[in-house]
Amino acid sequence: MKLKKQNILYLSLGIIILITLSILFNLKSIQAGQQYQPGTLLKSNTSSAIYYIDQDNKKYIFTDERTYYSWYDDFNNVVETTVNELDQYEDGGAITIRPGTKLITHVNTNKVYAVEPNGRLRYLPSEDIAKTLYGDDWSSLVVDIPATLFTTTYTKGDNLDNTLPNGTIVKQKDTNGYYYIQDGQKRVFTTGEAFENNKFRFKDALELDI
DSSP: OHHHHHHHHHHHHHHHHHHHHHHHHHHHHHHHHTSSOTTOEEEETTOOOEEEEOTTSEEEEEOSHHHHHTTOSOSTTEEEEOHHHHHTSEEEEEEOOOTTTOEEEOTTOOOOEEEEGGGEEEEOOOHHHHHHHHOTTGGGGEEEOOTTHHHHTOEEOOOOOSSOOTTOEEEETTSOOEEEEETTEEEEOOSHHHHHHHGGGGGGOEEEOO
């Protein structure tokens, strides 16, 4: 009887130890996953790939330098970390080229698309429309991206007609006025805070007479 009680005691202690270890392990994982704030740029010390930590606490990968540079000027804000720490974040997918900065195509098509927020693509149906919207030098904005990204990262929207896509930042010719295009309307940056928060984007602003 005494031996049976001892066995039960040992079993109970074993269960308590296992539960405690499980809680500590999960707590360590949670702490690691919350180590970096949303908006942090991370790369591992064994790879050149850069990730963005979003509000959902997932990591989103920049597929190449062209995509990265459409959002950021340099790598100064990228924090180097370990693979184990990166693995604490669930994969959220790939980041698209920043809306309004580039036109994209891929090797399996002769079509050219503009990128809008949330990765929506707007097809440019003719060279005339491309020139009307982006100027005679519109082809300099076109970059090739991997064909697989068209099905895994981007979605198709309506064709472009005579309106710049959502997300485009435009500089009024011969002025210092900057505008954000949304639903066919130009929205001026009216506050210093809005300007500072978007300053890095103005380097790619289209200089047009709008």
